[in-house]
Amino acid sequence: MSGLNDDRYFDTDVETMSREQIEKLQEARILQLVPYVYQRSPLIRAVWEEAGVTPSDIRSLADFKARVPFIDKDTIRQYRDRHGDPFGGLACATAPHLRGVGFTSGTTGDPTPLPRADEHITLTALKRELWHIGVRSGDYFTYALFTFREGVNADKWLDSGFRPALIQHLPSEVPHLIEISRRLRPKALFMISTPLIMAIDQHQKITGTDLREAFSSYKGVVFGGEPMSPSLRILVESWGLEIFELSSLGDISTTMECRAHDGMHAWEDLALVEHLDPDGDQEVGDGARGELVVTALADDVAPLIRFRTDDLVSLTRAPCTCGRTHCRMKLLGRKSDEMIVQGRSVMPLDLFPLMQQFPETQAGLFQIVKAQRETEQLRLRVGYDASLLKGSENELSEHIARCLGTSLEIPVKVELLRSEELLKSGHKIPRVIKP
Numbered sequence: 001m002s003g004l005n006d007d008r009y010f011d012t013d014v015e016t017m018s019r020e021q022i023e024k025l026q027e028a029r030i031l032q033l034v035p036y037v038y039q040r041s042p043l044i045r046a047v048w049e050e051a052g053v054t055p056s057d058i059r060s061l062a063d064f065k066a067r068v069p070f071i072d073k074d075t076i077r078q079y080r081d082r083h084g085d086p087f088g089g090l091a092c093a094t095a096p097h098l099r100g101v102g103f104t105s106g107t108t109g110d111p112t113p114l115p116r117a118d119e120h121i122t123l124t125a126l127k128r129e130l131w132h133i134g135v136r137s138g139d140y141f142t143y144a145l146f147t148f149r150e151g152v153n154a155d156k157w158l159d160s161g162f163r164p165a166l167i168q169h170l171p172s173e174v175p176h177l178i179e180i181s182r183r184l185r186p187k188a189l190f191m192i193s194t195p196l197i198m199a200i201d202q203h204q205k206i207t208g209t210d211l212r213e214a215f216s217s218y219k220g221v222v223f224g225g226e227p228m229s230p231s232l233r234i235l236v237e238s239w240g241l242e243i244f245e246l247s248s249l250g251d252i253s254t255t256m257e258c259r260a261h262d263g264m265h266a267w268e269d270l271a272l273v274e275h276l277d278p279d280g281d282q283e284v285g286d287g288a289r290g291e292l293v294v295t296a297l298a299d300d301v302a303p304l305i306r307f308r309t310d311d312l313v314s315l316t317r318a319p320c321t322c323g324r325t326h327c328r329m330k331l332l333g334r335k336s337d338e339m340i341v342q343g344r345s346v347m348p349l350d351l352f353p354l355m356q357q358f359p360e361t362q363a364g365l366f367q368i369v370k371a372q373r374e375t376e377q378l379r380l381r382v383g384y385d386a387s388l389l390k391g392s393e394n395e396l397s398e399h400i401a402r403c404l405g406t407s408l409e410i411p412v413k414v415e416l417l418r419s420e421e422l423l424k425s426g427h428k429i430p431r432v433i434k435p
């Protein structure tokens with residue numbers, strides 16, 4: 001934190017720097033990063049050599065954007081498989097700085113290895129976000145961990161004074177979550193997912209817990225992992241919680257909504273964010289649909305350089321009412337999730353609102369079964385609430401298929417499953433699966 005801090009920000013200087021200052025900082029970091037990575041990362045060196053680019057060609061941010069070749073998940077996996085390198089040729093450091101290897105979620109295929117030092121970049125972003133929600137030094141926040149790799153070490157929180165109250169991100173932890181919320185009066189809940197929300201709702205129905213009272217200390221709850229279905233949003237808001245949606249920034253860091261709820265901010269001191277033609281290399285306009293391409297600016301262990309994330313976003317650098325100057329984006333889906341059914345584009349995001357019209361499927365638990373990108377029929381697996389079923393399962397699946405087919409103007413085939421079946425997959429439901 002800087003000395004002259006505005007109470008609205010964790011780090012005023014960084015969060016509100018002018019666009020010109022952001023670009024100056026990015027250029028300085030890029031010019032340091034380029035020779036560093038080229039010398040150390042065998043993957044980057046191989047990709048650049050193939051493209052005929054050397055560090056001496058890069059003398060500005062503009063040179064970097066014009067000349068540096070892209071990498072993507074396939075580039076990393078192929079390097080890993082060809083060279084037997086678990087780090088996919090990305091590692092720029094050795095032990096003790098290189099502490100392990102993490103994986104991307106791998107919902108659309110083989111998980112991609114990503115070497116990790118510690119979680120300093122994600123933590124830097126998270127402290128800014130928690131502060132924005134309203135956590136201050138000495139306050140607790142509830143930290144529902146997906147794994148025990150993140151944030152357990154209390155030292156990591158010393159500079160902020162925030163006190164994490166740890167629980168595991170499991171439906172069985174709901175009673176513990178409620179107890180912690182009542183006893184410690186945490187200011188933020190980081191984070192909830194579709195399965196956890198459904199478990200909280202279930203717990204409430206069985207025990208009659210007053211969730212508004214139990215959660216009354218929270219100034220915000222972070223939801224992440226996937227887009228939020230409208231009915232879950234209404235449910236969580238009925239507990240008196242303000243929702244902040246969070247998403248990954250190409251596995252470098254995170255992006256999160258601010259109180260304006262008009263797009264998720266990406267921290268551009270930590271990542272160079274580009275927004276390019278999904279089928280090319282040109283920058284697309286503010287607000288247009290483009291592919292998110294990221295470069296890690298504060299990672300000396302295994303920085304991703306011009307990594308094509310496969311995420312389609314609309315992005316703006318227009319000023320935000322929260323006063324932060326870093327870009328904002330809205331997720332539109334993954335490029336590889338798109339299906340063309342009888343010539344029409346279908347993305348998982350298109351289906352969320354359609355699932356709202358049937359009481360049995362309002363939780364928005366569905367999966368697209370994708371054999372290939374272009375097909376003649378949309379195949380879906382849909383989770384339903386068996387307690388709400390009125391007729392037969394067959395009648396419901398035909399009814400859903402008919403209504404969706406009419407809305408989307410394509411043939412739809414629906415396979416019904418009980419919701420519990422789809423929730424077994426953990427904190428995130430793969431929205432597109434192979435048959």
Ligand SMILES: [Zn+2]
Binds near residue numbers: 258259260321322
């Ligand atoms: Zn904002």
